[in-house]
Amino acid sequence: MFETIRIARDDRGIATLWLARPEKHNALSAAMIDELTQAAVHLGQDAGIRAVILAAEGQSFCAGGDLGWMRAQIEADAPTRRAGARALAMMLHALNEMPKPLIGRVQGNAFGGGVGMISVCDVAIAAHGARFALTETRLGLIPATIGPYVLARMGENKARRVFMSGRVFGSEEAVSLNLLAASHEPGALDAAIEAEVVPYLSTAPKAVGAAKRLARRLGPPIGAAEIEHSIEALVAVWEDDEARHGIEAFFAKEKPRWQQG
Template sequence: MAERVEIFEMGPRDGLQNEPRLIPAADKIALVDLLSRAGFARIEVTSFVPPAWVPQMADAAEVMAGITRRPGTRYAVLTPNLRGYQAARAAGADIVAIFASASEGFSRANLNASISDSLARLAPVAEAARADGITLRGYVSMVTDCPFDGPTPPHAVARVAAALRDMGCSEISLGDTIGQGRPETVDAMLAAVLDDLPPDRLAGHYHDTAGRALANVDVSLARGLRVFDAAVGGLGGCPYAPGAAGNVATEALAAHLTARGFDHGLDMTILHRAAALARSLREAPMPDTIRIDTDPRGVATLWLARPDKHNALSRQMMDELTQAAARLGADPQVRVVVLAAQGASFCAGGDLGWMRQQMQADEATRREGARALAGMLSALNTLPKPLIARVHGNAFGGGIGMMAVSDIAIAASPAKFGLTEVRLGLIPATIGPYVLARMGEPAARRVFFSARIFDAAEAVTLNLAARAVAPEDLDAAIEAEIAPFLQAAPQAVAAAKAQCRALGPRIDAAAIEDSIDRLVATWQGPEAAEGIGAFFDRRKPAWQS
């Protein structure tokens, strides 16, 4: 059995604290909830610091009150003083973190105090945590280099780490805050600290400014450390540390640990969805491929908005749909989501230009692309709100996948449908688990690998659509499906939907990973190259007469 290495997720706090745009609390809650579902044992959610210090964390109490606490996950917050600790305790924090610097220059810039004075200030917090039985975690910053003082002597790091241990910190996280540490300097620092503390009391916290974070992780693994801090999406930075860039990306660290033969226990599909959401919070782009309209009742219409491409699924659309699902799921004002589309088609399936790029890429890039598609489908499938597909036009491939992950699909009677992937040398890979769950295997065998086009009436018999109606009756049919949900208790609806998934055909992480493997393998095959090439060459592939 592979040895376990824990990744301590820092993204919601350390990752977002330096963002200049104030991120809505609902978006932060959505991120934490996704990370909880990914399987983290510990997540640092926020910090109770004066808003004048870090404006991004002014909503700490609101965020802590809004997250859905998952059994098996402990939620940490950062506290600089006793007042912050008291607020953290009131908010139900499982772990409180305190911090000190190993360099005098940074201590004065960050805390306006010498190292010794800053440690003295932390003593009342540590005493209160011990009295209340709340776990205390310590951070040491600038463990290899400081933007004010230059290289940090290893003995200085060891001295501060020992002081935090003596205050009652159960674990000390050693932070290369500006990402300038090198394997040899990290190793020297660890050698000094390990003279005072065992490796199971330490964690590595390495920023990736210089691209050496994973190499520093390897050195730390060799020294016996088995806990590492990371931030999903590579978020991060420190407002008081010039030159500090993002933390090592959680998804990159997880992949690295897997390659090294360690077990991290995280659901990579959900983790990649969280990374996409995290990046969207940082960049806050206006979506180009989707649109969301929400009416006063709390009915949100999520529009596919690539009508000129028949709403084919590009990588950008996948990411924007994943992010939209997280936000809609976390928004308490949204009661029902309608998945609709602009233009003549509902969705033509995967964008063939994107698929061609995937086939020309290396295996890691192909796998990351397949995971993005799988993550989008999973995000829609697990949306904790009713999802109703308004299928006004043709749906092929991925379009059928989106119907399958919807709770209800209503189709306009002229619409045509087909799982046409095999015509191009591909297979319905990532949509497969959802299509089979919706249709059942015997029915799915009629259409899954024949590429046969079928009509809306047959879509109903295949359980893909609940009803087929005339185009002029489509909106009335959608409204008839919406109305009962608006009379039901929202949390009960979410719980009942989750129960349906639990009792129905299991689409677990293993099934999703298998679908990703199959898609990557298909992209690598000669038939896919011939089929996609023939499409762009406007000729028939070799297997068609």
């Protein structure tokens, strides 16, 4: 059914949604964005699913947006660019609003959009040694469509420590930034995820979904206006010469003009 993700389900009703492009460090391609949106809708509507674990195959959790996909957006016409930005924004929205607990199992590095994927989880736990960064500004881009979720997770004060700098930080700092709930030795990661799953097996599924909707309603607003603003912000950057230069420099394995040292 899917080519870039896979879904496994155990007899308790716990589903694991796997990012399955390990050879590409699970970078978000157009196909993966579409399939993740479909999966979020499918899992959200399945009355037999009690909770969902978001996991990834390979060494990396998610390297962010697929650079080939981003290059295509920059080279596309304006309507195509806007459609691409909207697809990414609505995928994140679908995962964020899914009426099931979403638990992030972060076994490896997460950059750019990967940080956004963590931010739409209700709780995320990582392995020691995983690294994180909002790397968009290194390429002349901005963390636009993921921005509402990153800010909601970290809070503006903490988010601004890493939102613009592209700085790499470790799992311990990710916990202090509220991106992660905890960090464990790699061998203990699955036990930590299981400890998050088990309580949901004693809860009423409809009540859990209603409680999540209430939390979203009372939390920082991420509605149509915020999503639309993030889309327009991303499109504006894609149309700027700085982003084109940054992407081209990356593919040419050259330093962009703003990089010193």
